[in-house]
Amino acid sequence: MIRRGLALTLLGALLWGFVLPASAQADAVDEAFVRGHDAAQRGDWGTARDAYEDAVALLPGRNALLAYNLGTAYAHLGDWGRATYHLMRATDFRGGPTAGVLESARENLDVVRHKIELQAATEGTIVDRSATSWDLVVEALQAPILGWLTLAAGWLWLLVAAWGQRQRLGLRSHSSRGQGGVAGAVLVLLGFVYAVPGTLHGWALRADETTPEAIVLDPSTEAREGPGPHREVEFRIQGGSRVRIVARGSGWIRVRLPGGLEGWVPERTVGSLDSVSSVPPPPT
Amino acid sequence: MRGRGVWTLGIFLSGSGIASAADLDVRAAVSRTQVRVGDTVELSLSVTREGRGGGDVPEPEMPAGVEDAFEVANCMPGVRRSIDMFRGEQQHTRTLECVLIAEKPGEYSLGFAVADADRRVQSNVVEVRVVGDAAPAVSSATQEDAPSPEVFERLRQQGIAVVSGVDKTTAFVGEQITYRLDLYEARNFLDPHFRSPPTFKDFLTQELPVDEPKVESRGGMRFRIRPGIRRALFAQRAGSLEIGGAEVAIGLRGRQRSEPISIEVKPLPAEGQPTGFSPNNVGQYSLRASIDRTSVPVGEPFTYTVVLEGEGNIEVVDPGDWTLPEGVRRYDPKIETKLRGTTEVGGERTYRFLMIPERAGTLEIAAPHFDYFNPARERYEVARAEPITLEVLGDAPELDAAKGTTPSAGAPDAVGDAAFAPIIAVDRVPRRRPEAPWLTARRWFYGMLAVPLFALAGWIGGVAWRRLGPDDRARAKALATRRRRILEEQAQQTLESGEGFHGAIASLLQEVALERAGAEGVGLPRPRLLDLLERRGMSEDDCRALERLLDACDAARFGAARGTASERRALLDEALRLARGMKVGGGR
Numbered sequence: 001m002i003r004r005g006l007a008l009t010l011l012g013a014l015l016w017g018f019v020l021p022a023s024a025q026a027d028a029v030d031e032a033f034v035r036g037h038d039a040a041q042r043g044d045w046g047t048a049r050d051a052y053e054d055a056v057a058l059l060p061g062r063n064a065l066l067a068y069n070l071g072t073a074y075a076h077l078g079d080w081g082r083a084t085y086h087l088m089r090a091t092d093f094r095g096g097p098t099a100g101v102l103e104s105a106r107e108n109l110d111v112v113r114h115k116i117e118l119q120a121a122t123e124g125t126i127v128d129r130s131a132t133s134w135d136l137v138v139e140a141l142q143a144p145i146l147g148w149l150t151l152a153a154g155w156l157w158l159l160v161a162a163w164g165q166r167q168r169l170g171l172r173s174h175s176s177r178g179q180g181g182v183a184g185a186v187l188v189l190l191g192f193v194y195a196v197p198g199t200l201h202g203w204a205l206r207a208d209e210t211t212p213e214a215i216v217l218d219p220s221t222e223a224r225e226g227p228g229p230h231r232e233v234e235f236r237i238q239g240g241s242r243v244r245i246v247a248r249g250s251g252w253i254r255v256r257l258p259g260g261l262e263g264w265v266p267e268r269t270v271g272s273l274d275s276v277s278s279v280p281p282p283p284t
Numbered sequence: 285m286r287g288r289g290v291w292t293l294g295i296f297l298s299g300s301g302i303a304s305a306a307d308l309d310v311r312a313a314v315s316r317t318q319v320r321v322g323d324t325v326e327l328s329l330s331v332t333r334e335g336r337g338g339g340d341v342p343e344p345e346m347p348a349g350v351e352d353a354f355e356v357a358n359c360m361p362g363v364r365r366s367i368d369m370f371r372g373e374q375q376h377t378r379t380l381e382c383v384l385i386a387e388k389p390g391e392y393s394l395g396f397a398v399a400d401a402d403r404r405v406q407s408n409v410v411e412v413r414v415v416g417d418a419a420p421a422v423s424s425a426t427q428e429d430a431p432s433p434e435v436f437e438r439l440r441q442q443g444i445a446v447v448s449g450v451d452k453t454t455a456f457v458g459e460q461i462t463y464r465l466d467l468y469e470a471r472n473f474l475d476p477h478f479r480s481p482p483t484f485k486d487f488l489t490q491e492l493p494v495d496e497p498k499v500e501s502r503g504g505m506r507f508r509i510r511p512g513i514r515r516a517l518f519a520q521r522a523g524s525l526e527i528g529g530a531e532v533a534i535g536l537r538g539r540q541r542s543e544p545i546s547i548e549v550k551p552l553p554a555e556g557q558p559t560g561f562s563p564n565n566v567g568q569y570s571l572r573a574s575i576d577r578t579s580v581p582v583g584e585p586f587t588y589t590v591v592l593e594g595e596g597n598i599e600v601v602d603p604g605d606w607t608l609p610e611g612v613r614r615y616d617p618k619i620e621t622k623l624r625g626t627t628e629v630g631g632e633r634t635y636r637f638l639m640i641p642e643r644a645g646t647l648e649i650a651a652p653h654f655d656y657f658n659p660a661r662e663r664y665e666v667a668r669a670e671p672i673t674l675e676v677l678g679d680a681p682e683l684d685a686a687k688g689t690t691p692s693a694g695a696p697d698a699v700g701d702a703a704f705a706p707i708i709a710v711d712r713v714p715r716r717r718p719e720a721p722w723l724t725a726r727r728w729f730y731g732m733l734a735v736p737l738f739a740l741a742g743w744i745g746g747v748a749w750r751r752l753g754p755d756d757r758a759r760a761k762a763l764a765t766r767r768r769r770i771l772e773e774q775a776q777q778t779l780e781s782g783e784g785f786h787g788a789i790a791s792l793l794q795e796v797a798l799e800r801a802g803a804e805g806v807g808l809p810r811p812r813l814l815d816l817l818e819r820r821g822m823s824e825d826d827c828r829a830l831e832r833l834l835d836a837c838d839a840a841r842f843g844a845a846r847g848t849a850s851e852r853r854a855l856l857d858e859a860l861r862l863a864r865g866m867k868v869g870g871g872r
Contacts, residue, residue, distance in 0.1 A: 030712050037709040048707075055713065063716060069707045076704060096716045104705035111703045118585055121638050122615045144721060147728045154735035161739060165746050198732055205725045 029058045036069060049073040053281045061276055064090045064097035068105050070278075075108055080116045081217040081239030085271045085279060087112065088215060092273070112240060120238040125220050127238040128258050141197075141204035150198035157190035211244040212274040214255065216265070217282075223263025227252030234263045245272065307334045310407040312347070312395055319386045321416035322497040322508045324472045325354075327384055329407070331398050332377040334368070342398040344380040353392055353414065354384035355506070358472060383472045385508065386414040387499065416496055431468055431502070439507055443471030446532045448482065448542040450517075456550050457519050458566030458597065459659040460629055462492070465513040465530055465542060470505055476534045478512070482542070483528030487517040488597060493626050516629045518566075518597045522551035556664045558655040560604065565656040567596015567630070573652055573669035582644050582678035588637040590652050590669060595630035598623070603635070606652040611643035641676040648673055768795055768863070775856055782846035789859050790837035793830060796863040810834065826862060833859055 036051030052070040059066065071086030090097055090105040097105070113130065120127035140146070164183055219239040224231040227249045237243070237257070246262065247254035253270055256262045271279035308331065315326035329344035343361070350356070359382040366375045395409035431439065431447065438445040448465040455461050463484075467476060492514035499508050512530075519525055529542040552563055569592055576587045592603065599621050608614055615638045623631040641647055651671040658665045754762065771792040778785040798805050801816050808816065814827045836855065840846050847855075 033713045034711065037707065040707050041709075059713065059715075061716065063713060065708060065710070066713060072704060072707050094721075096714070101708060104708065107705040118640070121585060124618070144723055147723050151723070151728060151731045154732055158735050158738050158742075162742055165742055168746070194732075194735065202729065202732070205728070209725055 029055050032058065033066070033069075036073070040069075040073065045073050045076040049077060049281070056278050062089060062092060062095035064092070064095035064101050064105075067092075067095060067278070068097075068101050068108075071105070072108055075112050078115075079219075079239075079282070080112050080119065081215060081219060082271075082279070082282065083112050084109065084116070084240035084242075085215040085217060085273070088273055089278065116238055116240040119219070123220060123236075123238070125236040125238040126241070126257065126261065128241040128243065138204055138207070141200050142208055146197060146201045147205075150194055150201055153190045153193035154198065157187060157194055160187050160190065208274070211246050211256065212272050214243050214245050214253075214270040214272045216241045216243060216255075216269060217271050217279065218269045221265050221269045223255070223261075223265050225263065227254075227264045231264065235261065237263070237265070243270065245270070308332070308398075308400055308405050309334075310344075310396070310398055310405050312407045312410050314394065314410050314412055317411060318413045318415065320497060321386050321389060321414060322499045322510070323386055325384050325386065325412060327382045327394065329380040329382075329396055330377055332375055334375050335373050341376045341378045342400055343378050345396050345398060346380070346382070347394050347396045350384070350392075350394065353386070353388045353390060355387055356382055356384055358383045385472065385499070386412075389414045389416055417498070431507075435468060436503065436505075439468055439470045439505065442538075442540070444469050444473055444476065444534055444538075444540065446530065446540045446542045448527075448530065448545060450527070450545055450547065453546065454548045454550065455519060456566060456657065456659045456662075457522050457552055458563050458657070459518070460567070460596065461487075461517040461519070461547060462627060463513065463515045463517055463527060463545075464511070467510040467512055467532065468507050469510065470507040473534050473538075476532050479531040479533045479539065482513070482530040484515070484517055485528075486520050486525050487527075488520060488600065489518075490516045490597070490629050492516055492629075516597075517547075518564075519547065519549040520563075522549050525549050552657050553662070553664075558664060561655055561657075561664075562602035562604075564597060564600040564602060565654070566659060567594055567598070567601075567656060568658055568660065569594030569596065569598075569601075569654060569656050569667045571652060571654050571667040571669045573649075573672060575649075575672055575674060577674075579675035579677055580641060582641055582676055585638050585640050586674070588639050588649065588672070590635045590637075592633045592635075592654055592667070593631070594667075595625070595628050596656070597629060598631050598633050601633065601654075601656075603652075603654050607650060608637075608639070609648055609650070611641060612647065613640040613642060614638070641674070644676050644678050646673060647676050764795065764799060768792060771795065772860065775859075779852055779856060780849055782840075782849070782852060785852055785856075786837040786840040786846070789855060790834060790841070792863060793834055793837070793859055797830060826865065829858070829862055833862065 032051050032055035036048045036055065039045070039047035039051060049070065052066060052073055056063075056066055056070060067086045068090035071083050071088075071090055074080075074086060075083035077083075087105045087109045089095060091102055091109075116127055119125070160183055164187070216237050216239050221237045221239065222233045223235050223237055225234050237255070241257065243255040243257055245253050246256045248267070249264075251267050252264045253267050254262060254264050255270060311328075311330045311332075313328045313330075315328075316323075319325050327350075329346075331341055331344050333341045346356070346359075359380060362379040362381065364377050364379070366377070367373070368375060390413075392412045392414065393409045394412060395407050397404045397406040431445065435445045435447050445468040446465070447468055448463070450464075451462040463482070465482060469476075494511045494514050497508060497510045499506060501507075517527070525547045527545040527547065529544045531539060531541045534540060552561075552566070571590065571592055573588070573590045575589070580586045590603075590606070592598065592601065617635040617637045620634045620636075621631060622634075623629065625631070649672040651668050653669075654667040656665060656667065657663070771788045775785055775788040775792065778788065797813060797817060800822065801808075801813060801820060805813050805816050810831070814831055817830070818824065818827050833855065846852070
């Protein structure tokens with residue numbers, strides 16, 4: 001009887017500790033989300049942005065729908081850098097985008113890109129080139145399915161090779177000539193999948209890991225020759241440009257534009273697309 | 285460089301000494317190893333002897349042939365004596381210091397030799413490189429270069445003259461006047477330099493490239509012209525303006541000053557002057573315009589380029605405000621200026637406008653024009669470019685069309701807010717548990733790396749197996765054992781039915797007997813095989829038992845007398861006991 005009472009008490013404590021706060025948190029997220037939606041309907045994009053930022057702060061990890069609405073709010077406010085950043089996150093498969101979210105996010109990214117190029121032309125800032133088919137190839141090479149495929153091909157190749165080795169050592173009864181031919185063809189095929197797509201996938205992963213992709217957040221960010229506000233300004237990067245982070249140092253980041261141009265910018269002016277948490281909203 | 289002559293001066297006949305022979309030291313030195321034609325170089329020659337009287341020291345001689353490439357402007361012989369404090373010996377030196385003016389480009393090796401008793405002692409050789417155009421042998425002075433009688437007289441008396449001048453003494457406001465200041469040298473002076481430069485009050489100035497120095501000959505006098513300043517001047521007001529003289533320091537205490545120059549500057553004529561005309565628009569200009577495409581969608585930017593080209597102070601011209609059609613948003617132009625010319629200032633000034641059409645249809649960009657004053661013709665002229673037509677594709681924004689308003693040139697985001705896809709409104713944000721994918725880059729890398737490592741390990745294992753694994757004999761033995769095991773299993777399985785039982789037992793015994801007998805026993809009839817087994821040490825009892833069992837098997841196989849299961853069991857046990865005993869090889 002006492003044991004049963006203890007068990008019930010423990011269960012109650014678990015419910016109190018985990019389930020109830022979770023539902024309360026969920027309510028707060030939904031409340032902020034709906035608040036943002038209402039403000040957006042009224043055309044009050046500043047309030048909508050704040051509400052969506054509240055929801056993002058409450059909900060850990062990536063969420064494609066939240067990122068899409070937040071990015072769209074920033075787009076309406078003319079903050080092209082943060083709009084690009086959140087819309088790009090909305091298209092990340094890790095955030096679980098639906099087909100509708102993906103389509104809308106790409107549509108808004110196109111419009112934002114147009115605005116960015118226009119702003120760069122009028123203000124004389126440098127903007128990254130538009131995404132090309134080569135970028136799509138690199139993105140496809142980073143896909144996890146390719147990683148699984150190449151890994152499986154490698155281990156299958158190993159198994160087939162081990163089987164062939166046993167045949168040659170006479171540890172098993174000899175196979176027919178036809179079986180040997182098939183095994184050879186399978187070995188060549190698996191070896192090719194392991195070597196060629198495997199190398200390309202590794203190269204793409206390495207590029208993404210050593211130089212993660214980021215978005216310039218501020219409208220016009222000064223890129224300097226070294227990490228420090230006293231260093232000479234080399235060029236200005238348009239907000240919303242896609243860059244690669246090539247080095248870090250004491251609050252500064254060395255970024256590289258797709259054309260190879262490099263410069264140091266303050267860390268807070270770029271948002272890494274690879275990080276799980278979102279960048280904070282701009283200071284008011 | 286003309287005619288690259290390489291000489292070796294002062295290379296003498298065999299028997300020549302070296303630069304420091306015994307007690308005679310012969311040296312040559314120059315102040316510069318590379319000069320331009322017209323520049324000076326100091327040549328120092330010295331001969332030093334230790335210990336003896338100074339009268340025995342030979343005089344240095346000018347390197348032979350040096351006059352062909354240099355003008356020897358001044359030479360000064362000298363004698364000096366000194367005492368070596370450590371050795372207490374006297375040193376007597378004879379010197380010859382010369383100033384040479386380079387006249388011919390080329391590379392020259394300068395050295396000399398002196399005669400001492402019955403030998404000749406050669407100095408070291410120094411290299412001098414002369415660059416530039418050869419000085420003319422006769423006068424080619426242009427009227428511009430020709431010195432005035434006053435300057436000529438000053439050259440005769442002082443050997444140097446600072447000369448300044450302008451290409452015109454009367455000009456319009458904003459018209460180019462070219463100022464020049466040169467140094468004329470009939471003698472060599474060390475390092476003349478400006479103490480105070482000329483002053484150009486009320487002028488905008490621009491540097492012009494300076495010519496190379498040159499040597500001229502006029503009226504029996506050779507002199508060198510060293511260009512000092514070339515500058516384009518643009519008067520900023522009308523009236524009598526003065527260019528201040530420059531003062532040049534010569535040697536230690538010498539001073540010389542150029543004369544100030546007075547310029548009469550006329551105002552731009554009032555007659556025919558366009559409204560709001562800038563006095564900087566003076567010169568001769570042309571204008572052209574272009575766009576980077578022939579059609580463009582509504583809201584897409586295009587670049588409209590206007591290029592102003594000509595002679596004049598193009599960096600400060602003011603083209604005014606070029607009017608543009610309505611329905612186009614225009615941003616401030618990017619302006620780029622490329623200067624050219626060595627005597628006349630001019631070049632290209634490019635204005636690039638970024639424009640965004642906001643209405644569909646045909647867009648007419650009127651011909652831009654540029655008003656300027658041509659000082660050569662003394663009248664105002666207009667440069668015009670061609671008008672440009674652009675096709676704007678797409679529909680006009682509905683909002684503006686409905687209101688009938690002109691699109692405003694506001695912020696870039698003023699166009700097409702409606703172009704954004706709407707937000708997605710749901711009551712509840714779909715939750716996703718943040719899950720890291722199992723196949724991280726690190727795991728993938730190690731998984732891929734393991735494949736060749738395992739393959740390598742397998743290959744090494746195979747090689748080791750082939751080298752260190754069982755040999756043929758062991759393999760044959762293992763095969764026989766395996767075969768016997770199969771036969772035993774077959775006998776066990778057919779124990780009940782008797783079908784094939786005796787054949788298996790017979791084969792098993794035969795196998796064991798052959799193994800014991802070795803290769804010699806293969807193919808022998810049974811009696812001879814038994815004899816061989818006896819000779820190989822098998823006991824007589826075992827031989828008899830083997831013969832009996834084999835006979836029993838034969839009888840059962842060929843006589844169809846299989847017997848009962850218990851009889852077959854007894855036969856099997858005896859056969860197995862015999863086979864294991866024979867296999868052990870010791871016999872009983």
